[in-house]
Amino acid sequence: MNSNPPLLDIQNLSVAFDTDEGPLTAVENVSFSIARGEVLGLVGESGCGKSVTALSLLRLIPMPPGRIQSGKVVFDNRDLLRLPASELQPIRGGQISMIFQEPASALSPLHRVGAQLMETLRLHQAIDRPAAWATSVEWLRKVGIPDPEQRMQAYPYELSGGMLQRVMIAMALMTRPELIIADEPTTALDVTIQAQVLQLLRDMRTQSTALLLITHDLGVVWEMCDRVLVMYASQIVEEGPRSELFHRPCHPYTRALLGSVISLTGSAERLVTIDGQVPSPLSYPRGCRFAPRCPYAFDRCRAGQPPLESIAPQRRSACFMASAFAQGGDMP
Amino acid sequence: MTAPLLQVRDLKTWFPIKRGIFARTTGYVRAVDGVTFAVQAGETVGLVGESGCGKTTLGRTLMGLEPRRAGEIHFGGTPLWPRRHSASLPFRRRIQMIFQDPFSSLNPRLTVLDIITEGLLEHGLIRPRERTEAGVRLLQEVGMDPDVLHRYPHEFSGGQRQRLSIARAMALRPDLVICDEPVSALDVSVRAQVLNLLIDLGAAHRLSYLFISHDLGVIRHICSRVIVMYLGVVVESGPTSGIIDHPVHPYTRALVSAVPVPFGSGRQRVILSGEVPSAANPPSGCRFHTRCPYAMPDCSRIAPPLERFQPSTGAAREVACLRKHELA
Ligand SMILES: Nc1ncnc2c1ncn2[C@@H]1O[C@H](COP(=O)(O)OP(=O)(O)OP(=O)(O)O)[C@@H](O)[C@H]1O
Ligand SMILES: Nc1ncnc2c1ncn2[C@@H]1O[C@H](COP(=O)(O)OP(=O)(O)OP(=O)(O)O)[C@@H](O)[C@H]1O
Ligand SMILES: [Mg+2]
Ligand SMILES: [Mg+2]
Numbered sequence: 010m011n012s013n014p015p016l017l018d019i020q021n022l023s024v025a026f027d028t029d030e031g032p033l034t035a036v037e038n039v040s041f042s043i044a045r046g047e048v049l050g051l052v053g054e055s056g057c058g059k060s061v062t063a064l065s066l067l068r069l070i071p072m073p074p075g076r077i078q079s080g081k082v083v084f085d086n087r088d089l090l091r092l093p094a095s096e097l098q099p100i101r102g103g104q105i106s107m108i109f110q111e112p113a114s115a116l117s118p119l120h121r122v123g124a125q126l127m128e129t130l131r132l133h134q135a136i137d138r139p140a141a142w143a144t145s146v147e148w149l150r151k152v153g154i155p156d157p158e159q160r161m162q163a164y165p166y167e168l169s170g171g172m173l174q175r176v177m178i179a180m181a182l183m184t185r186p187e188l189i190i191a192d193e194p195t196t197a198l199d200v201t202i203q204a205q206v207l208q209l210l211r212d213m214r215t216q217s218t219a220l221l222l223i224t225h226d227l228g229v230v231w232e233m234c235d236r237v238l239v240m241y242a243s244q245i246v247e248e249g250p251r252s253e254l255f256h257r258p259c260h261p262y263t264r265a266l267l268g269s270v271i272s273l274t275g276s277a278e279r280l281v282t283i284d285g286q287v288p289s290p291l292s293y294p295r296g297c298r299f300a301p302r303c304p305y306a307f308d309r310c311r312a313g314q315p316p317l318e319s320i321a322p323q324r325r326s327a328c329f330m331a332s333a334f335a336q337g338g339d340m341p
Numbered sequence: 342m343t344a345p346l347l348q349v350r351d352l353k354t355w356f357p358i359k360r361g362i363f364a365r366t367t368g369y370v371r372a373v374d375g376v377t378f379a380v381q382a383g384e385t386v387g388l389v390g391e392s393g394c395g396k397t398t399l400g401r402t403l404m405g406l407e408p409r410r411a412g413e414i415h416f417g418g419t420p421l422w423p424r425r426h427s428a429s430l431p432f433r434r435r436i437q438m439i440f441q442d443p444f445s446s447l448n449p450r451l452t453v454l455d456i457i458t459e460g461l462l463e464h465g466l467i468r469p470r471e472r473t474e475a476g477v478r479l480l481q482e483v484g485m486d487p488d489v490l491h492r493y494p495h496e497f498s499g500g501q502r503q504r505l506s507i508a509r510a511m512a513l514r515p516d517l518v519i520c521d522e523p524v525s526a527l528d529v530s531v532r533a534q535v536l537n538l539l540i541d542l543g544a545a546h547r548l549s550y551l552f553i554s555h556d557l558g559v560i561r562h563i564c565s566r567v568i569v570m571y572l573g574v575v576v577e578s579g580p581t582s583g584i585i586d587h588p589v590h591p592y593t594r595a596l597v598s599a600v601p602v603p604f605g606s607g608r609q610r611v612i613l614s615g616e617v618p619s620a621a622n623p624p625s626g627c628r629f630h631t632r633c634p635y636a637m638p639d640c641s642r643i644a645p646p647l648e649r650f651q652p653s654t655g656a657a658r659e660v661a662c663l664r665k666h667e668l669a
Contacts, residue, residue: 028496030488055500055531110526113445155393156619162360167370170441170522171392196525197441199555200599201613202392207601225528228601269530280533280562289486 015042016219022080024065033290035061037243046217050230053240059223063190103133106181110192112173116165122176123161133184148179170197192223239263242298249324259326259334261303345379352376352412354402370621372398374573385550387560390570396553400519404438434464437510441521447494454490457508479508500527521553569593572628579658587655589669590662591633
């Protein structure tokens with residue numbers, strides 16, 4: 010997997026928003042890469058910067074107030090952050106497509122969903138209207154939309170939350186991109202439809218499409234991902250192959266996150282949460298950002314930030330105790 | 342048992358399909374097509390079902406936001422909607438909804454303070470000068486930093502916005518809160534915090550919840566009863582753990598078997614085959630028969646009634662299936 014150059018390589022990405030209270034750090038020094046055909050999971054606390062990371066790759070954050078402060082996003086030997094807009098445009102939705110967490114970012118409320126699907130297709134492929142119509146209908150059927158011909162005529166408000174999400178998924182997949190960035194693509198889907206949609210995403214891999222999958226559903230991460238990145242307070246705190254990361258998490262935040270999963274067989278006990286609050290991105294503490302909530306924290310953690318370092322092949326962790334976790338026992 | 346807080350009988354909400362330049366009605370999407378259930382005071386009832394089966398529409402109809410085509414809704418013994426706006430104001434306070442989409446449900450032009458205290462002012466529950474104090478308290482209740490009071494919704498992540506919607510709904514101390522996927526945008530730890538919060542508020546104020554979710558783990562954790570819908574109708578309902586551990590209806594079985602779990606070993610999944618049928622033209626007989634692995638010829642002719650049923654293993658419940666005795 011690592012011998013070929015990666016499909017997408019992100020180096021030291023930092024993004025801030027100018028707010029009334031001063032600059033807000035949304036993403037700080039984030040580096041990672043995705044190989045062709047790979048499924049990479051991105052998980053982390055609400056507000057930790059996952060969506061901003063994803064949006065920044067295609068320069069889709071509002072600027073201003075957003076600012077990409079530094080970094081490189083190399084795709085196809087080109088730095089997307091420095092590409093002229095005219096060259097970036099065909100990549101968006103063509104080679105790289107995005108399933109947005111916010112349906113309003115992808116679908117206009119004023120146009121019928123069919124027209125929007127066809128427009129996306131025709132923007133990236135040389136096909137005539139009847140063919141675009143047929144392809145759009147076929148994709149709506151693939152994502153499990155009932156009565157697809159009829160639904161082509163519907164306006165977004167006439168569809169349920171999960172149907173809208175599936176329209177966006179169809180829109181992202183039908184141009185056969187090389188990379189799909191999917192931000193919470195299945196939150197509005199019941200598990201049977203979700204299974205069907207995840208299968209479609211898996212099928213895309215046979216055409217070596219890569220997937221960056223942002224989700225809070227650790228069950229979905231387990232089923233789908235080859236590798237997983239964990240973010241906390243604007244930074245990557247851990248990275249590793251799925252099984253190793255789940256069985257032997259080497260950052261206390263990852264351990265706490267896995268400990269809070271609500272099981273299907275669970276009893277009526279109180280749900281496990283991580284004590285304390287996430288620090289405000291307007292004023293992060295000096296040391297490790299998880300230290301105020303970390304059961305293992307000691308003086309050194311509060312004095313300075315642990316760097317994100319390699320602890321094993323393909324594994325990185327930003328914790329002074331990482332090697333102890335790596336040698337310690339598996340999670341129960 | 343005392344009269345339920347909410348009693349819904351044979352409720353139908355249909356949407357006209359309008360086509361052509363004269364916007365002629367060519368048919369109806371039967372989003373909710375004959376639903377009966379009750380919620381007791383202080384009870385948390387789960388509502389699950391396939392995407393598009395009518396859950397949000399049911400919630401919106403209970404809120405008076407969609408006109409119903411047929412059926413009755415009684416709230417605290419009083420028939421609801423339609424009634425004159427002035428007469429319905431108290432009910433608007435007593436039933437609140439947390440909407441599915443945290444992005445479009447918050448007015449982008451209002452600050453956090455305006456959003457979460459608007460209802461309190463409208464219903465005269467606080468005076469204008471008590472606004473900031475109330476706002477700070479509400480934010481603390483949902484675990485958010487009070488210094489966000491003067492920011493706007495677009496400055497927040499999906500999960501943060503959902504907490505704001507919860508703060509807004511809880512502000513009015515309602516009797517019934519309809520939660521439409523309230524935690525699906527949240528990470529597992531914040532999700533657990535918010536669920537604990539909903540449970541605590543529920544216990545402290547004897548709140549009832551109608552809790553719509555695709556997450557059966559969450560449903561199991563917080564709901565004592567669950568209602569399973571398929572294409573506008575109820576197919577099974579009863580005690581949550583009984584139904585999740587021993588589902589009877591073939592749709593419920595497929596649903597329970599499809600839950601992805603971390604560390605999951607290859608469980609036997611029921612993959613539903615066949616196209617998802619349309620709510621504008623639902624299948625005859627049992628609506629699930631086109632995709633049901635157990636369907637027999639009668640299933641396409643006879644619509645099974647929702648009946649009380651005691652399976653050999655698992656709790657007593659209501660099921661709408663012709664083959665329930667063989668399947669249980
Ligand atoms: N337009 C904006 N203006 C100001 N701040 C913003 C803006 N967009 C995002 N932020 C801030 O950037 C941070 C990261 O937000 P982001 O949406 O990336 O979170 P996330 O990890 O995707 O969270 P979630 O899981 O809840 O979707 C948050 O603190 C958020 O408040
Ligand atoms: N305003 C509307 N006009 C026309 N049809 C509508 C409207 N709102 C909903 N529908 C249709 O009603 C049906 C039920 O939609 P609803 O939003 O209630 O589903 P849901 O169970 O909440 O699904 P999800 O889990 O995907 O949110 C769908 O077929 C939908 O397309
Ligand atoms: Mg996000
Ligand atoms: Mg819905």
